Amino acid sequence: MTITTPDPAGVRAPQDGPLFQPGRIGKMTLRNRFVQAPIFTQFASTFGEVDERLIEYHRARAHGGVGLIIIENTSIDWELGRTVGHPIRIDHDRFRAGLSDLVEAVHNEGAKIAVQLHHTGRQNSQGNTERNEPPIAPTAGITSAFGTPPRAIEEHEIPGLIDRYVQGARRAVAAGFDAVELHGAHGYLLGQFLSPFTNHRTDDWGGTLENRARFALEVVKAVRAEIGPDVPLLYRLSAEEPYEGGLSLDDGLAFCEMLDPLVDALDVSAGNYDTAATLLPMIAPGSLVGYAKAVKRRVSVPVIGVGRLTWLLDDMHKAVGDGELDFVALGRAQLADPETVAKTRRGEPDRVRRCLAVNECISRWMFNGKRTQCVINPALGQERRAAEARRPVAVRRRVLIVGAGPSGCEAALLAAARGHDVELVDRADRIGGQLRAWSAPGAFRAEIENLVAFYEGELDRSDVTLRLGTAGDSLDLDAWDSVLLATGTIPTHDGLDAVTMLTERRAPAADDVTVFGETETAMFAALWLAEQGKHTTLLSPKDAVGVDTNDMEREHLTGLLTEHGVTIGLGAAPPETGTVVWATPRVPSKVLSAAVDDDRAQTIGTRFRGGRLYEATQSGFWTAARI
Structure with missing residues (x-):
């Protein structure tokens, strides 16, 4: 797979360009062409109520400049149709007060806000339903990635299901939402009726495309009758399900033509959770935007495109300017x-923390019933607390930070921004720490190198004194009031270390190389060696490889290893012969350990918490907040 992620330093996105011009969806005018796509955060309460965490999350993004926020999947059927975890509820009038608070917060920041009405259908588990019932679907027995065979929806139940969407729309308008979106994408209930893979019905709700489209169209018509002509109605759909028997692109485009006279905009994606890598791409940006452009050629209403487009804003300026899509x-x-939007508009694209697309947010947290986190944004879900952490300090201190990896950089930037006198040292000739190793293979090279460049730029703009080529254990710590040791981890084996090899970009001379280890680093090392033309074998002592990363990244990297001809062996013993690169779990660094008193001198990052990038950024930021 060729990696073609562009360099964001080339993104200029001029202030007077098409993306920053007002746009219209129905009778709603937006301040620009940027839409926040609905991302399931689990920031609602356990019982689906809007709370402060959810409000502050959306307030920050409205303040950040988007024109429209579409909130995450909002449940119209808590008993059978809510997604796993903590979705927002709109299935009873009692939830209107919290929803109104959310709307008000977004409006106060100058953005518009739309609700997304959602029903899981078969993409649910029996254990997640209120009475331990099977989920429902157009056709019985066709399981999804969530694993529970659904029961078939009886024809007499269909009017009641339609009414759930109608009542959700009624409550949304009453709560003050500017628009209503129906979630027909990603394999949920509306899309299940449309798809020939999940709809085998022989009544008026299945069979031909017209019959499979009937349920969605009846929902659209009923919701429109409820909200009237002035409230914009959006429809999100997967234009194609890229597997055998799924919705074809031809049928998807024909369905869009059916929707065209009934809705005010189409929000275009692809795939479902049986093909999660399609709808949550880890590959180069723009893999989904072609679907939106294809839809735009067939309809008259505005079209919204998605798919890692923050890396392609110059291309998106042109696409919007040329009428290939609208938002x-x-x-x-x-x-x-x-x-992201505000920084880009100010002409500062290099100051954007650009998503790495490693899908920790989705696969590590959301899929496991946890609130969404981000490996490079410690403030996510803690926006108010983070704002308080950035306030100037009352007493300025001299702060030494040893180690300029992600944890050290986060700590240095926050401490300096708060007013401390900060010195950051590292024995290497460039900042980044283990990020420099992880950027060696092509899989996430552009993204990780961009993160290193982001830290370099922010440090240049800060008051941090940066000293490279300086070993921490050569310093007299008495000169500082506070010392943070962010020296990371070290290998446990005396052989060739994978992190060292990747950082130095120096492959062994042998043509045949074995990587031994169960870690993500082992996968990176094997992939990089294969890219250098080495005949590579990856051996894991466990029954899996990449055990410290999320399922989606593991699957993605495994696919790349297979493409590059890497042989993978599980449950293996350490090799006794040949050239071996060691990538087993590492242990905390011991640099200056005698000075650690957990008061004036303390450890941070992976040296303190273990883990990987998420643990590093979190520890660095929040430790600096306490100084």
Whole structure:
């Protein structure tokens, strides 16, 4: 797979360009062409109520400049149709008060806000339903990635299901939302009726495309009758399900033509959770935007495109200017940096924390019933607390930070921004720490190198004194009031270390190389060696490889290893012969350990918490907040 992620330093996105011009959806005028795509955060309460965390999350993103926020999947059927975890509820009038608070917060920041009405259908588990019932679907027994065979929806139940969407729309308008979006994408209930893979019905609700489209069209018509002509109605759909028997692109485009006279905009994606890598791409940007352009050629209403487009804003300026699409949606990008739009408009694209697309947010947290986190944004979900952490300090201190990896950089930037006198040292000749190793293979090279460049730029603009080529253990710590040791981890084996090899970009001379280890680093090392033309074997002592990363990244990297001809062996013993690169779990560094008193001198980052990038950024930021 060729990696073609562009350099964001080339993104100029001029202030007077098409993306920053007002746009219209129905009778709603937006301040620009940027839309925050609905991303499931689990920031609602356990019982689906809007709370302060959810409000502050959206307030920050509205303040960051988007024209429209579409909130995450909002449940119209809590008993059978809510997604796993903590979705927002709109299935009863009692939830209107919290929803109104959310609307008000977004409006106060100058943005518009739309609700997204949602029903899981078969993409649910029996254990997640209120009475431990099977989920429902157009056709019985066709399981999804969530694993529970659904029961078939009886024809007499269909009017009641339609009414759930109608009542959700009624409550949304009453709460003050500017628009209503129906979630027909990603394999949920509306899309299940449309798809020939999940709809095998023989009544009026299945069979031909017209019959499979009937349920969605009846929902659209009923919701329109409820909200009237002045409230914009959006429809989100997957234009194609890229697997055998799924919705074809031809049928998807024909369905868009059916929707065209009934809705005010189409929000275009692809795939479902059986093909999660399609709808949550980890590959180069723009893999989904072609669907939006294809839809735009067939309809008259505005079209919203999505798919890692923050890397392609110059291309999106042209696409919007040329009428190939109308709005650009930012999803995971808004988790990583809520100020993406504002920074871009100010001509500062290099100051954007750009999403790495490693899908920790989705696969590590959301899929496991946890509130969404971001590996490069410690403030996500803690926006108010982070704002308080950035306030100037009452007493200025001299702060030494040893180690300029992500944890050290986060700590240095925050401490300096708060007014401390900060010195950051590292024995290497460039900042980045283990990020420099992880950027060696092509898989996430552009993204990780961009993160290193982001830290370099922010340090240059800060008051941090940066000293490279300086070993921490050569310093007299008495000169500082506070010392943070962010020296990371070290290998446990005396052989060739994978992190060292990747950082130095120096492959062994042998043609045949074995990587031994169960870690993500082992996968990176094997991939990089294969890219250098080495005949590479990856051996894991466990029954899996990449055990410290999320399922989606592991699957993605495994696919790349297979493409590059890497042989993978599981449950293996350490090799006794040949050239071996060691990538087993590492242990905390011991640099200056005698000075650590957990008061004036303390450890941070992976040296303190273990883990990987998320633990590093979190620890660095929040430790600096306490100084």
